[in-house]
Amino acid sequence: MAISKPQRVIVLGSTGSIGRTALEVVRDFSHAFTVVALSTHRNVEILARQAAEFRPEAVCVSHAPSAARFRGVLPGDLETLEGEEGPTRLVEHYDADVLVVATVGFAGLFPTLAGIDRGMRIALANKEVLVVAGEIVMERAHRRGVEIVPIDSEHNAIWQCLAGNDRRAVRRLILTASGGPLRGWPASRLETVTPAEALKHPTWRMGRKITIDCATMMNKGLEVIEACHLFGVAPERVEVVVHPQSTIHSMVEFVDGSILAQMGRTNMYLPILNALTSPERFENKFEPLDLAAVGRLDFARPDDENFPCLGYAYEAIRRGGTMPAALNAANEEAVAAFLGEKIPFTGIAETIRAAMDAHDAVEHPDLETLREADRQARAFARKHAGIAA
Amino acid sequence: MAISKPQRVIVLGSTGSIGRTALEVVRDFSHAFTVVALSTHRNVEILARQAAEFRPEAVCVSHAPSAARFRGVLPGDLETLEGEEGPTRLVEHYDADVLVVATVGFAGLFPTLAGIDRGMRIALANKEVLVVAGEIVMERAHRRGVEIVPIDSEHNAIWQCLAGNDRRAVRRLILTASGGPLRGWPASRLETVTPAEALKHPTWRMGRKITIDCATMMNKGLEVIEACHLFGVAPERVEVVVHPQSTIHSMVEFVDGSILAQMGRTNMYLPILNALTSPERFENKFEPLDLAAVGRLDFARPDDENFPCLGYAYEAIRRGGTMPAALNAANEEAVAAFLGEKIPFTGIAETIRAAMDAHDAVEHPDLETLREADRQARAFARKHAGIAA
Numbered sequence: 001m002a003i004s005k006p007q008r009v010i011v012l013g014s015t016g017s018i019g020r021t022a023l024e025v026v027r028d029f030s031h032a033f034t035v036v037a038l039s040t041h042r043n044v045e046i047l048a049r050q051a052a053e054f055r056p057e058a059v060c061v062s063h064a065p066s067a068a069r070f071r072g073v074l075p076g077d078l079e080t081l082e083g084e085e086g087p088t089r090l091v092e093h094y095d096a097d098v099l100v101v102a103t104v105g106f107a108g109l110f111p112t113l114a115g116i117d118r119g120m121r122i123a124l125a126n127k128e129v130l131v132v133a134g135e136i137v138m139e140r141a142h143r144r145g146v147e148i149v150p151i152d153s154e155h156n157a158i159w160q161c162l163a164g165n166d167r168r169a170v171r172r173l174i175l176t177a178s179g180g181p182l183r184g185w186p187a188s189r190l191e192t193v194t195p196a197e198a199l200k201h202p203t204w205r206m207g208r209k210i211t212i213d214c215a216t217m218m219n220k221g222l223e224v225i226e227a228c229h230l231f232g233v234a235p236e237r238v239e240v241v242v243h244p245q246s247t248i249h250s251m252v253e254f255v256d257g258s259i260l261a262q263m264g265r266t267n268m269y270l271p272i273l274n275a276l277t278s279p280e281r282f283e284n285k286f287e288p289l290d291l292a293a294v295g296r297l298d299f300a301r302p303d304d305e306n307f308p309c310l311g312y313a314y315e316a317i318r319r320g321g322t323m324p325a326a327l328n329a330a331n332e333e334a335v336a337a338f339l340g341e342k343i344p345f346t347g348i349a350e351t352i353r354a355a356m357d358a359h360d361a362v363e364h365p366d367l368e369t370l371r372e373a374d375r376q377a378r379a380f381a382r383k384h385a386g387i388a389a
Numbered sequence: 390m391a392i393s394k395p396q397r398v399i400v401l402g403s404t405g406s407i408g409r410t411a412l413e414v415v416r417d418f419s420h421a422f423t424v425v426a427l428s429t430h431r432n433v434e435i436l437a438r439q440a441a442e443f444r445p446e447a448v449c450v451s452h453a454p455s456a457a458r459f460r461g462v463l464p465g466d467l468e469t470l471e472g473e474e475g476p477t478r479l480v481e482h483y484d485a486d487v488l489v490v491a492t493v494g495f496a497g498l499f500p501t502l503a504g505i506d507r508g509m510r511i512a513l514a515n516k517e518v519l520v521v522a523g524e525i526v527m528e529r530a531h532r533r534g535v536e537i538v539p540i541d542s543e544h545n546a547i548w549q550c551l552a553g554n555d556r557r558a559v560r561r562l563i564l565t566a567s568g569g570p571l572r573g574w575p576a577s578r579l580e581t582v583t584p585a586e587a588l589k590h591p592t593w594r595m596g597r598k599i600t601i602d603c604a605t606m607m608n609k610g611l612e613v614i615e616a617c618h619l620f621g622v623a624p625e626r627v628e629v630v631v632h633p634q635s636t637i638h639s640m641v642e643f644v645d646g647s648i649l650a651q652m653g654r655t656n657m658y659l660p661i662l663n664a665l666t667s668p669e670r671f672e673n674k675f676e677p678l679d680l681a682a683v684g685r686l687d688f689a690r691p692d693d694e695n696f697p698c699l700g701y702a703y704e705a706i707r708r709g710g711t712m713p714a715a716l717n718a719a720n721e722e723a724v725a726a727f728l729g730e731k732i733p734f735t736g737i738a739e740t741i742r743a744a745m746d747a748h749d750a751v752e753h754p755d756l757e758t759l760r761e762a763d764r765q766a767r768a769f770a771r772k773h774a775g776i777a778a
Contacts, residue, residue: 160647164553169670171677241680248650256670257659257677258549261637261650270646281558281645288560288646291630291688299680 006034007276008095010120012060012087012111013102014050015043017207018125018151018268022100023050025273029282037090039081041103042066048073058094060086062107087111091118098276101126102151104209105332106374109133109367116146123275125151131222132325132370134229148230149275154223155230156271157249157262162231163279165254173227174251174259176243177302178203180214182345183244187306193345195338203246203266212335216348217302221313222331225324228317235317240310242300247289264289308349312356321361322373329374330355333381343385355380395423396665397484399509401449401476401500402491403439404432406596407514407540407657411489412439414662418671426479428470430492431455437462447483449475451496476500480507487665490515491540493598494721495763498522498756505535512664514540520611521714521759523618537619538664543612544619545660546638546651551620552668554643562616563640563648565632566691567592569603571734572633576695582734584727592635592655601724605737606691610702611720614713617706624706629699631689636678653678697738701745710750711762718763719744722770732774744769 009026013019019038026033039060040047048070051059058079061067067082081089084107091099091114099115100123101108108126115122116137124130129137141148150156154175162170181200182193198215199208206214213219224238249271251261264270265286273282304311309331316327334351337343343351355377362369398415402408408427415422428449429436437459440448447468450456456471470478473496480488480503488504489512490497497515504511505526513519518526530537539545543564551559570589571582587604588597595603602608613627638660640650653659654675662671693700698720705716723740726732732740744766751758 160649164668166668166670171672174680243680251652253677254670255672256662256666257653257673257675258663258670259652259678260549261652263640263648263650264646273645274647277645279553279555281555281643281647283560283644284646286646288642289648291563291632292690295688297686297688299684299686301681 006032007097008036009033009098009100009276010037010090010094010096010115011035011100011102012039012090012108013041013104013126014038015040015046016102016104018102018272019100020046021268022102022123022272022276023054024269025276026054028285032282033276036094036096039087039090039103044070044073051078058090060090062086088114091115091120096120098123100151100276101129104128106132106371109137112137113140116140116144119144119146122146122148123151123272124148127152127222127226128328130226130229131328132374133367134225134324135364136367138229138232149278150226150230151268151272151275152223152226153266153268153271154250155227156274158227158231158252159278160262160274161250161252161260165252165260167232169254169256170231170233170252171237171255172253173231173233173238174253175220175223175227175238175240176246176248176250177217177220177240178214178246179242179244179300179302180217182215183242183303185306190306190346191344195341198338198345202244208339209332209335212338212348213331215345216309217307218309218313218331218348218352220302221310222328224310224313225317235314240302242302243297245294245297247291247294247297309352312349312352316356319361321363322365322370323356323359323361325365325370325373326355326359326361326377327352329377330381333378333387334385337382337385337387340387342387347385351381351384354384395421396486397425398422398487398489398665399426399479399483399485399504400424400489400491401428401479401497402430402493402515403427404429404435405491405493407491407661408489409435410657411491411512411661411665412443413658414665415443417674421671422665425483425485428476428479428492433459433462440467447479449479451475477503480504480509485509487512489540489665490518493517495521495760498526501526502529505529505533508533508535511535511537512540512661513537516541516611516615517717519615519618520717521763522756523614523713524753525756527618527621538667539615539619540657540661540664541612541615542655542657542660543639544616545663547616547620547641548667549651549663550639550641550649554641554649556621558643558645559620559622559641560626560644561642562620562622562627563642564609564612564616564627564629565635565637565639566606566609566629567603567635568631568633568689568691569606571604572631572692574695579695579735580733584730587727587734591633597728598721598724601727601737602720604734605698606696607698607702607720607737607741609691610699611717613699613702614706624703629691631691632687634683634686636680636683636686698741701738701741705745708750710752711754711759712745712748712750714754714759714762715744715748715750715766716741718766719770722767722776723774726771726774726776731776736774740770740773743773
């Protein structure tokens, strides 16, 4: 199985965990992919190594002060963009078939929209793009006929289960949640959870912020919001089931009661490979999953009482407008405050709750309104968490 | 969701468990289906009631002596065929879109071939059709461009998992097996299993013969043979995993390591509905599966030592030719002998082993050669089991 002509790929956020794995895929299937451009926020050293190996036409360092350190490290014929607008300009100026958006935060939205406008397939790992601006992004992608293929293992699983099925036959999307490292802990103990305890994820190895989001169940909440936008379903048709082994990555239930589930190893390489190659499937270096060796899969309902953030996310997407942006912004600040030991673990949910209560949601916001909602919710959350703005 | 024009359906074996459930589907979706013809082997009373309700154009009683009792029960305008050739003549003389083959045994082969020749979609529940004559049947179906949609929950699950995927991307088919009522019993205890013990299936309610086949694992062996033919894969690419809850009905592993699994309630209505309506999906009267309520799914390797029949089936399909026919015939006779308390439970496997050892397999057999292999293996097995021919 081989793609006839190498796909031209831009990887934004190439020095992060997802970006590095995307380049591992490119390295392993070098006949199928050519790297056009790479970007980092500030991880200049890794970007230099990646540029030396993959020989892109251009790179970008979006954190301008870090960019200065980069100058002179690379051959003169490699164009280097600098600053916040860099990723968007990369996408506007270089031709590519696939745009991997592996950046973090609101800033990923602008190059994503540029990629859609240029008709690139979007392999999307940046949660905020859909959580904050899902309506705008999906509307533009539909109009342009662009596919947004999710890299997240849960959404990629749903993507695989939907292939070959009429979307009108979908009854529910069922997202699996590991339940995180604190599943089953008593409420009294959650008050005193340390960042180190909350960072021990049972099944997936990921960055700090997302690992805390798993511990609070907010990660699943953000995924519910993403799923609603990505697959065009109402929030009441997205369910979450706790599945500690994370072997089933997610499921689709159809109107006839049949459920299709996608499973595999808990290794981000695999959904990234799928997002880059779907509907083709590339044989790869990993051993197949051995279910008899796994032995047992468990399922349970989420604990909404001790972990209220999932419910807040449902509330935010039901409320719509700018509310998911406020939820997301308040969560980011609250998680940072917890990791900085400014607030207890339970303070994350309290901060988000307060920020949502204080937020006046605006319907069908434009990008500037979304950005303002983000700014306000952050300021509120920082103040609530006792951090100077 | 609705099929634009009612599908014309013939149900062969309409009075058995699968046939009755197929008619339940037709009753529930009467806008979508019209019954053209029904057949029974000898269950004349049920056939009369079905004919009164579904008003077919013709019926058939393939057991001629039973047919005599049927005369006069039905309105005069209903054509009634009698005898062994009846089902095939029904298919040859009446137009239909879908032929449900819910008969049992070798005899189901001839009307199946007739349905293929007439371009009918075949909804297939009759195992022997593929186990005995899979090569002939699939070759003719391919040539005629006819779809053979499996009703068996395992194969129907695989059918659903394959939709929208390139078959060349399949690495393995993974059939789940409940393991039957005797799973985990010590070898010493298997000697003295009674028919009543072996008939207690943990998850599916089915006929006696197939339930004993579940206890010996031969049912899974026959399904491996069917799967090889139906999906065109070599036996080494079909795996069996024991899954006592039968919630996952079967799976497909692709070359990229991704596994798609189909799950649902253990209720034959659902795969029958799918076989009649695929690729459409009809909403139905059953509650969705609640995985959190199920709680736990287990997986284990089959116990080939205490339950050798699965291995015999792999051996038969690898050997090919008439060997699967001999395996199947010997199994039928051995199961009958066990149910008649002529041989112990462990005698089933011993009888099959002896019959296979005694059988001289013929390559690429025609129908007459298959029938002769069936006859010889039956005679051998009956003699081995100590039953007069």
